[in-house]
Amino acid sequence: MAEEVMLIGAKGSPFTRRVETALKMKGVQYEFMEEDVSNKSPLLLKYNPVHKKIPVLLHNGKPICESLVIIEYIDETWKGTPILPEDPYERAKARFWAKFMDDKCLQPLWKSCSSQGEEQEKAKEEACELLKILDNELKDKKFFGGDTIGLADIAANFISHWFLIIQEVTGVEVSTKDKYPKLYEWIDEFVNCSIIKENLHPKEELVAVFRGRLQAATATK
Amino acid sequence: MANSDVRLLGASASPYVNRAQIALNVKSIDYEFIAENLFAKSELLLKSNPVHKKVPVLIHGDKPICESLVIVQYIDEVFTNGPSILPSDPYERATARFWAAYLDDKWFPLIKELRTAQGEEAKASLIEKIVEGLVLLEEVFVKGGKGKAFFGGDSIGFLDLALGSFLGLLKVGEIIAEVKLLTETKTPELLGWAERFSSNDVVKGVILEPEKLIEILKSFQAARAKAAASN
Numbered sequence: 001m002a003e004e005v006m007l008i009g010a011k012g013s014p015f016t017r018r019v020e021t022a023l024k025m026k027g028v029q030y031e032f033m034e035e036d037v038s039n040k041s042p043l044l045l046k047y048n049p050v051h052k053k054i055p056v057l058l059h060n061g062k063p064i065c066e067s068l069v070i071i072e073y074i075d076e077t078w079k080g081t082p083i084l085p086e087d088p089y090e091r092a093k094a095r096f097w098a099k100f101m102d103d104k105c106l107q108p109l110w111k112s113c114s115s116q117g118e119e120q121e122k123a124k125e126e127a128c129e130l131l132k133i134l135d136n137e138l139k140d141k142k143f144f145g146g147d148t149i150g151l152a153d154i155a156a157n158f159i160s161h162w163f164l165i166i167q168e169v170t171g172v173e174v175s176t177k178d179k180y181p182k183l184y185e186w187i188d189e190f191v192n193c194s195i196i197k198e199n200l201h202p203k204e205e206l207v208a209v210f211r212g213r214l215q216a217a218t219a220t221k
Numbered sequence: 222m223a224n225s226d227v228r229l230l231g232a233s234a235s236p237y238v239n240r241a242q243i244a245l246n247v248k249s250i251d252y253e254f255i256a257e258n259l260f261a262k263s264e265l266l267l268k269s270n271p272v273h274k275k276v277p278v279l280i281h282g283d284k285p286i287c288e289s290l291v292i293v294q295y296i297d298e299v300f301t302n303g304p305s306i307l308p309s310d311p312y313e314r315a316t317a318r319f320w321a322a323y324l325d326d327k328w329f330p331l332i333k334e335l336r337t338a339q340g341e342e343a344k345a346s347l348i349e350k351i352v353e354g355l356v357l358l359e360e361v362f363v364k365g366g367k368g369k370a371f372f373g374g375d376s377i378g379f380l381d382l383a384l385g386s387f388l389g390l391l392k393v394g395e396i397i398a399e400v401k402l403l404t405e406t407k408t409p410e411l412l413g414w415a416e417r418f419s420s421n422d423v424v425k426g427v428i429l430e431p432e433k434l435i436e437i438l439k440s441f442q443a444a445r446a447k448a449a450a451s452n
Contacts, residue, residue, distance in 0.1 A: 092292070092294070
């Protein structure tokens with residue numbers, strides 16, 4: 001049966017990037033539809049009426065939403081490089097850390113660069129604690145997933161790429177090699193994985209996306 | 222399965238803990254329930270969940286597993302005797318996971334807010350959003366259920382657990398706000414489902430009655446106030 005796989009996403013979005021990484025790990029051919037999130041398409045609103053957000057994966061016309069849900073779907077649907085380990089305990093740990101990224105890390109990391117004043121100071125403190133936890137978790141591992149990248153590493157892509165760029169753009173320094181040596185080792189390993197390296201967005205593009213977002217964030221205050 | 226091999230650190234008032242309890246019941250697993258005082262956390266809890274310091278924590282042998290839905294999936298994958306909790310089809314699994322995440326991230330916070338909402342307008346707005354969410358779940362049940370008893374089909378599944386664990390606190394919300402959130406007019410199927418869920422063997426005795434929950438919530442409030450005063 002001819003398979004139709006389409007990913008509705010946005011180039012600047014780490015969530016979209018996660019799904020692309022997963023699809024590429026499995027060698028899945030897919031069509032990419034760039035979404036302008038400031039002017040959402042009828043297609044996006046039809047396929048993700050609940051959240052109206054990207055990414056949305058369409059597999060033979062059926063939509064799957066939420067990046068971590070999509071990645072597990074991809075892992076279960078297509079053979080090839082496994083994204084989650086086989087052992088149930090290792091799977092539980094992968095899911096735990098992926099959830100930790102989304103539920104706990106994203107907001108403070110973003111706010112530590114994009115907010116101001118007391119809010120920013122608080123976010124910076126929180127971000128430091130969170131990065132320390134991640135640094136500790138990596139103490140005897142190459143990747144969160146062990147020897148090869150897995151769900152938690154893909155979920156941490158915000159830290160490996162986007163967060164460093166945001167720091168550069170804003171001049172805020174939360175994450176440094178001295179403070180979190182293991183984390184930076186992980187960033188090196190992760191970014192140098194062929195599947196990640198071949199598909200990195202050009203830095204200038206991401207810088208432009210974030211300048212825009214940061215302006216919007218400060219403008220709404 | 223030896224009793225001491227599976228331990229669950231928890232608090233009976235927590236819907237997240239209830240999820241793990243129900244999942245273990247679905248698999249007929251004997252386990253030791255270790256009740257935690259959430260205002261005086263045990264060494265075991267702090268050691269087993271150093272990142273969040275929260276319940277539930279499932280300790281299987283010497284392995285701690287944290288986060289309720291991660292625990293439920295672990296239970297499903299490790300204890301392969303007994304009914305499956307997640308569906309076998311990947312698309313159905315994705316659907317169940319999507320809605321469970323929606324309940325946790327978007328819907329349940331509204332229930333919590335309703336308990337302490339001040340003013341009729343604020344309450345009305347919350348009630349509207351809560352009911353909207355339930356109507357969405359009603360549609361999911363009707364479309365995906367194929368006329369069966371539960372979201373998971375003939376037996377209780379992942380999404381049943383995810384939503385069902387909130388039924389106690391949903392009733393508390395109804396009592397405090399003096400409003401029905403599950404209704405015949407808007408969510409008739411869910412009303413029937415809630416009844417079947419609550420009276421099912423694997424659920425009976427797990428989720429506390431609303432009066433008991435209200436009592437416990439009051440004691441939490443008092444404990445929090447005490448802790449804040451002594452700081």
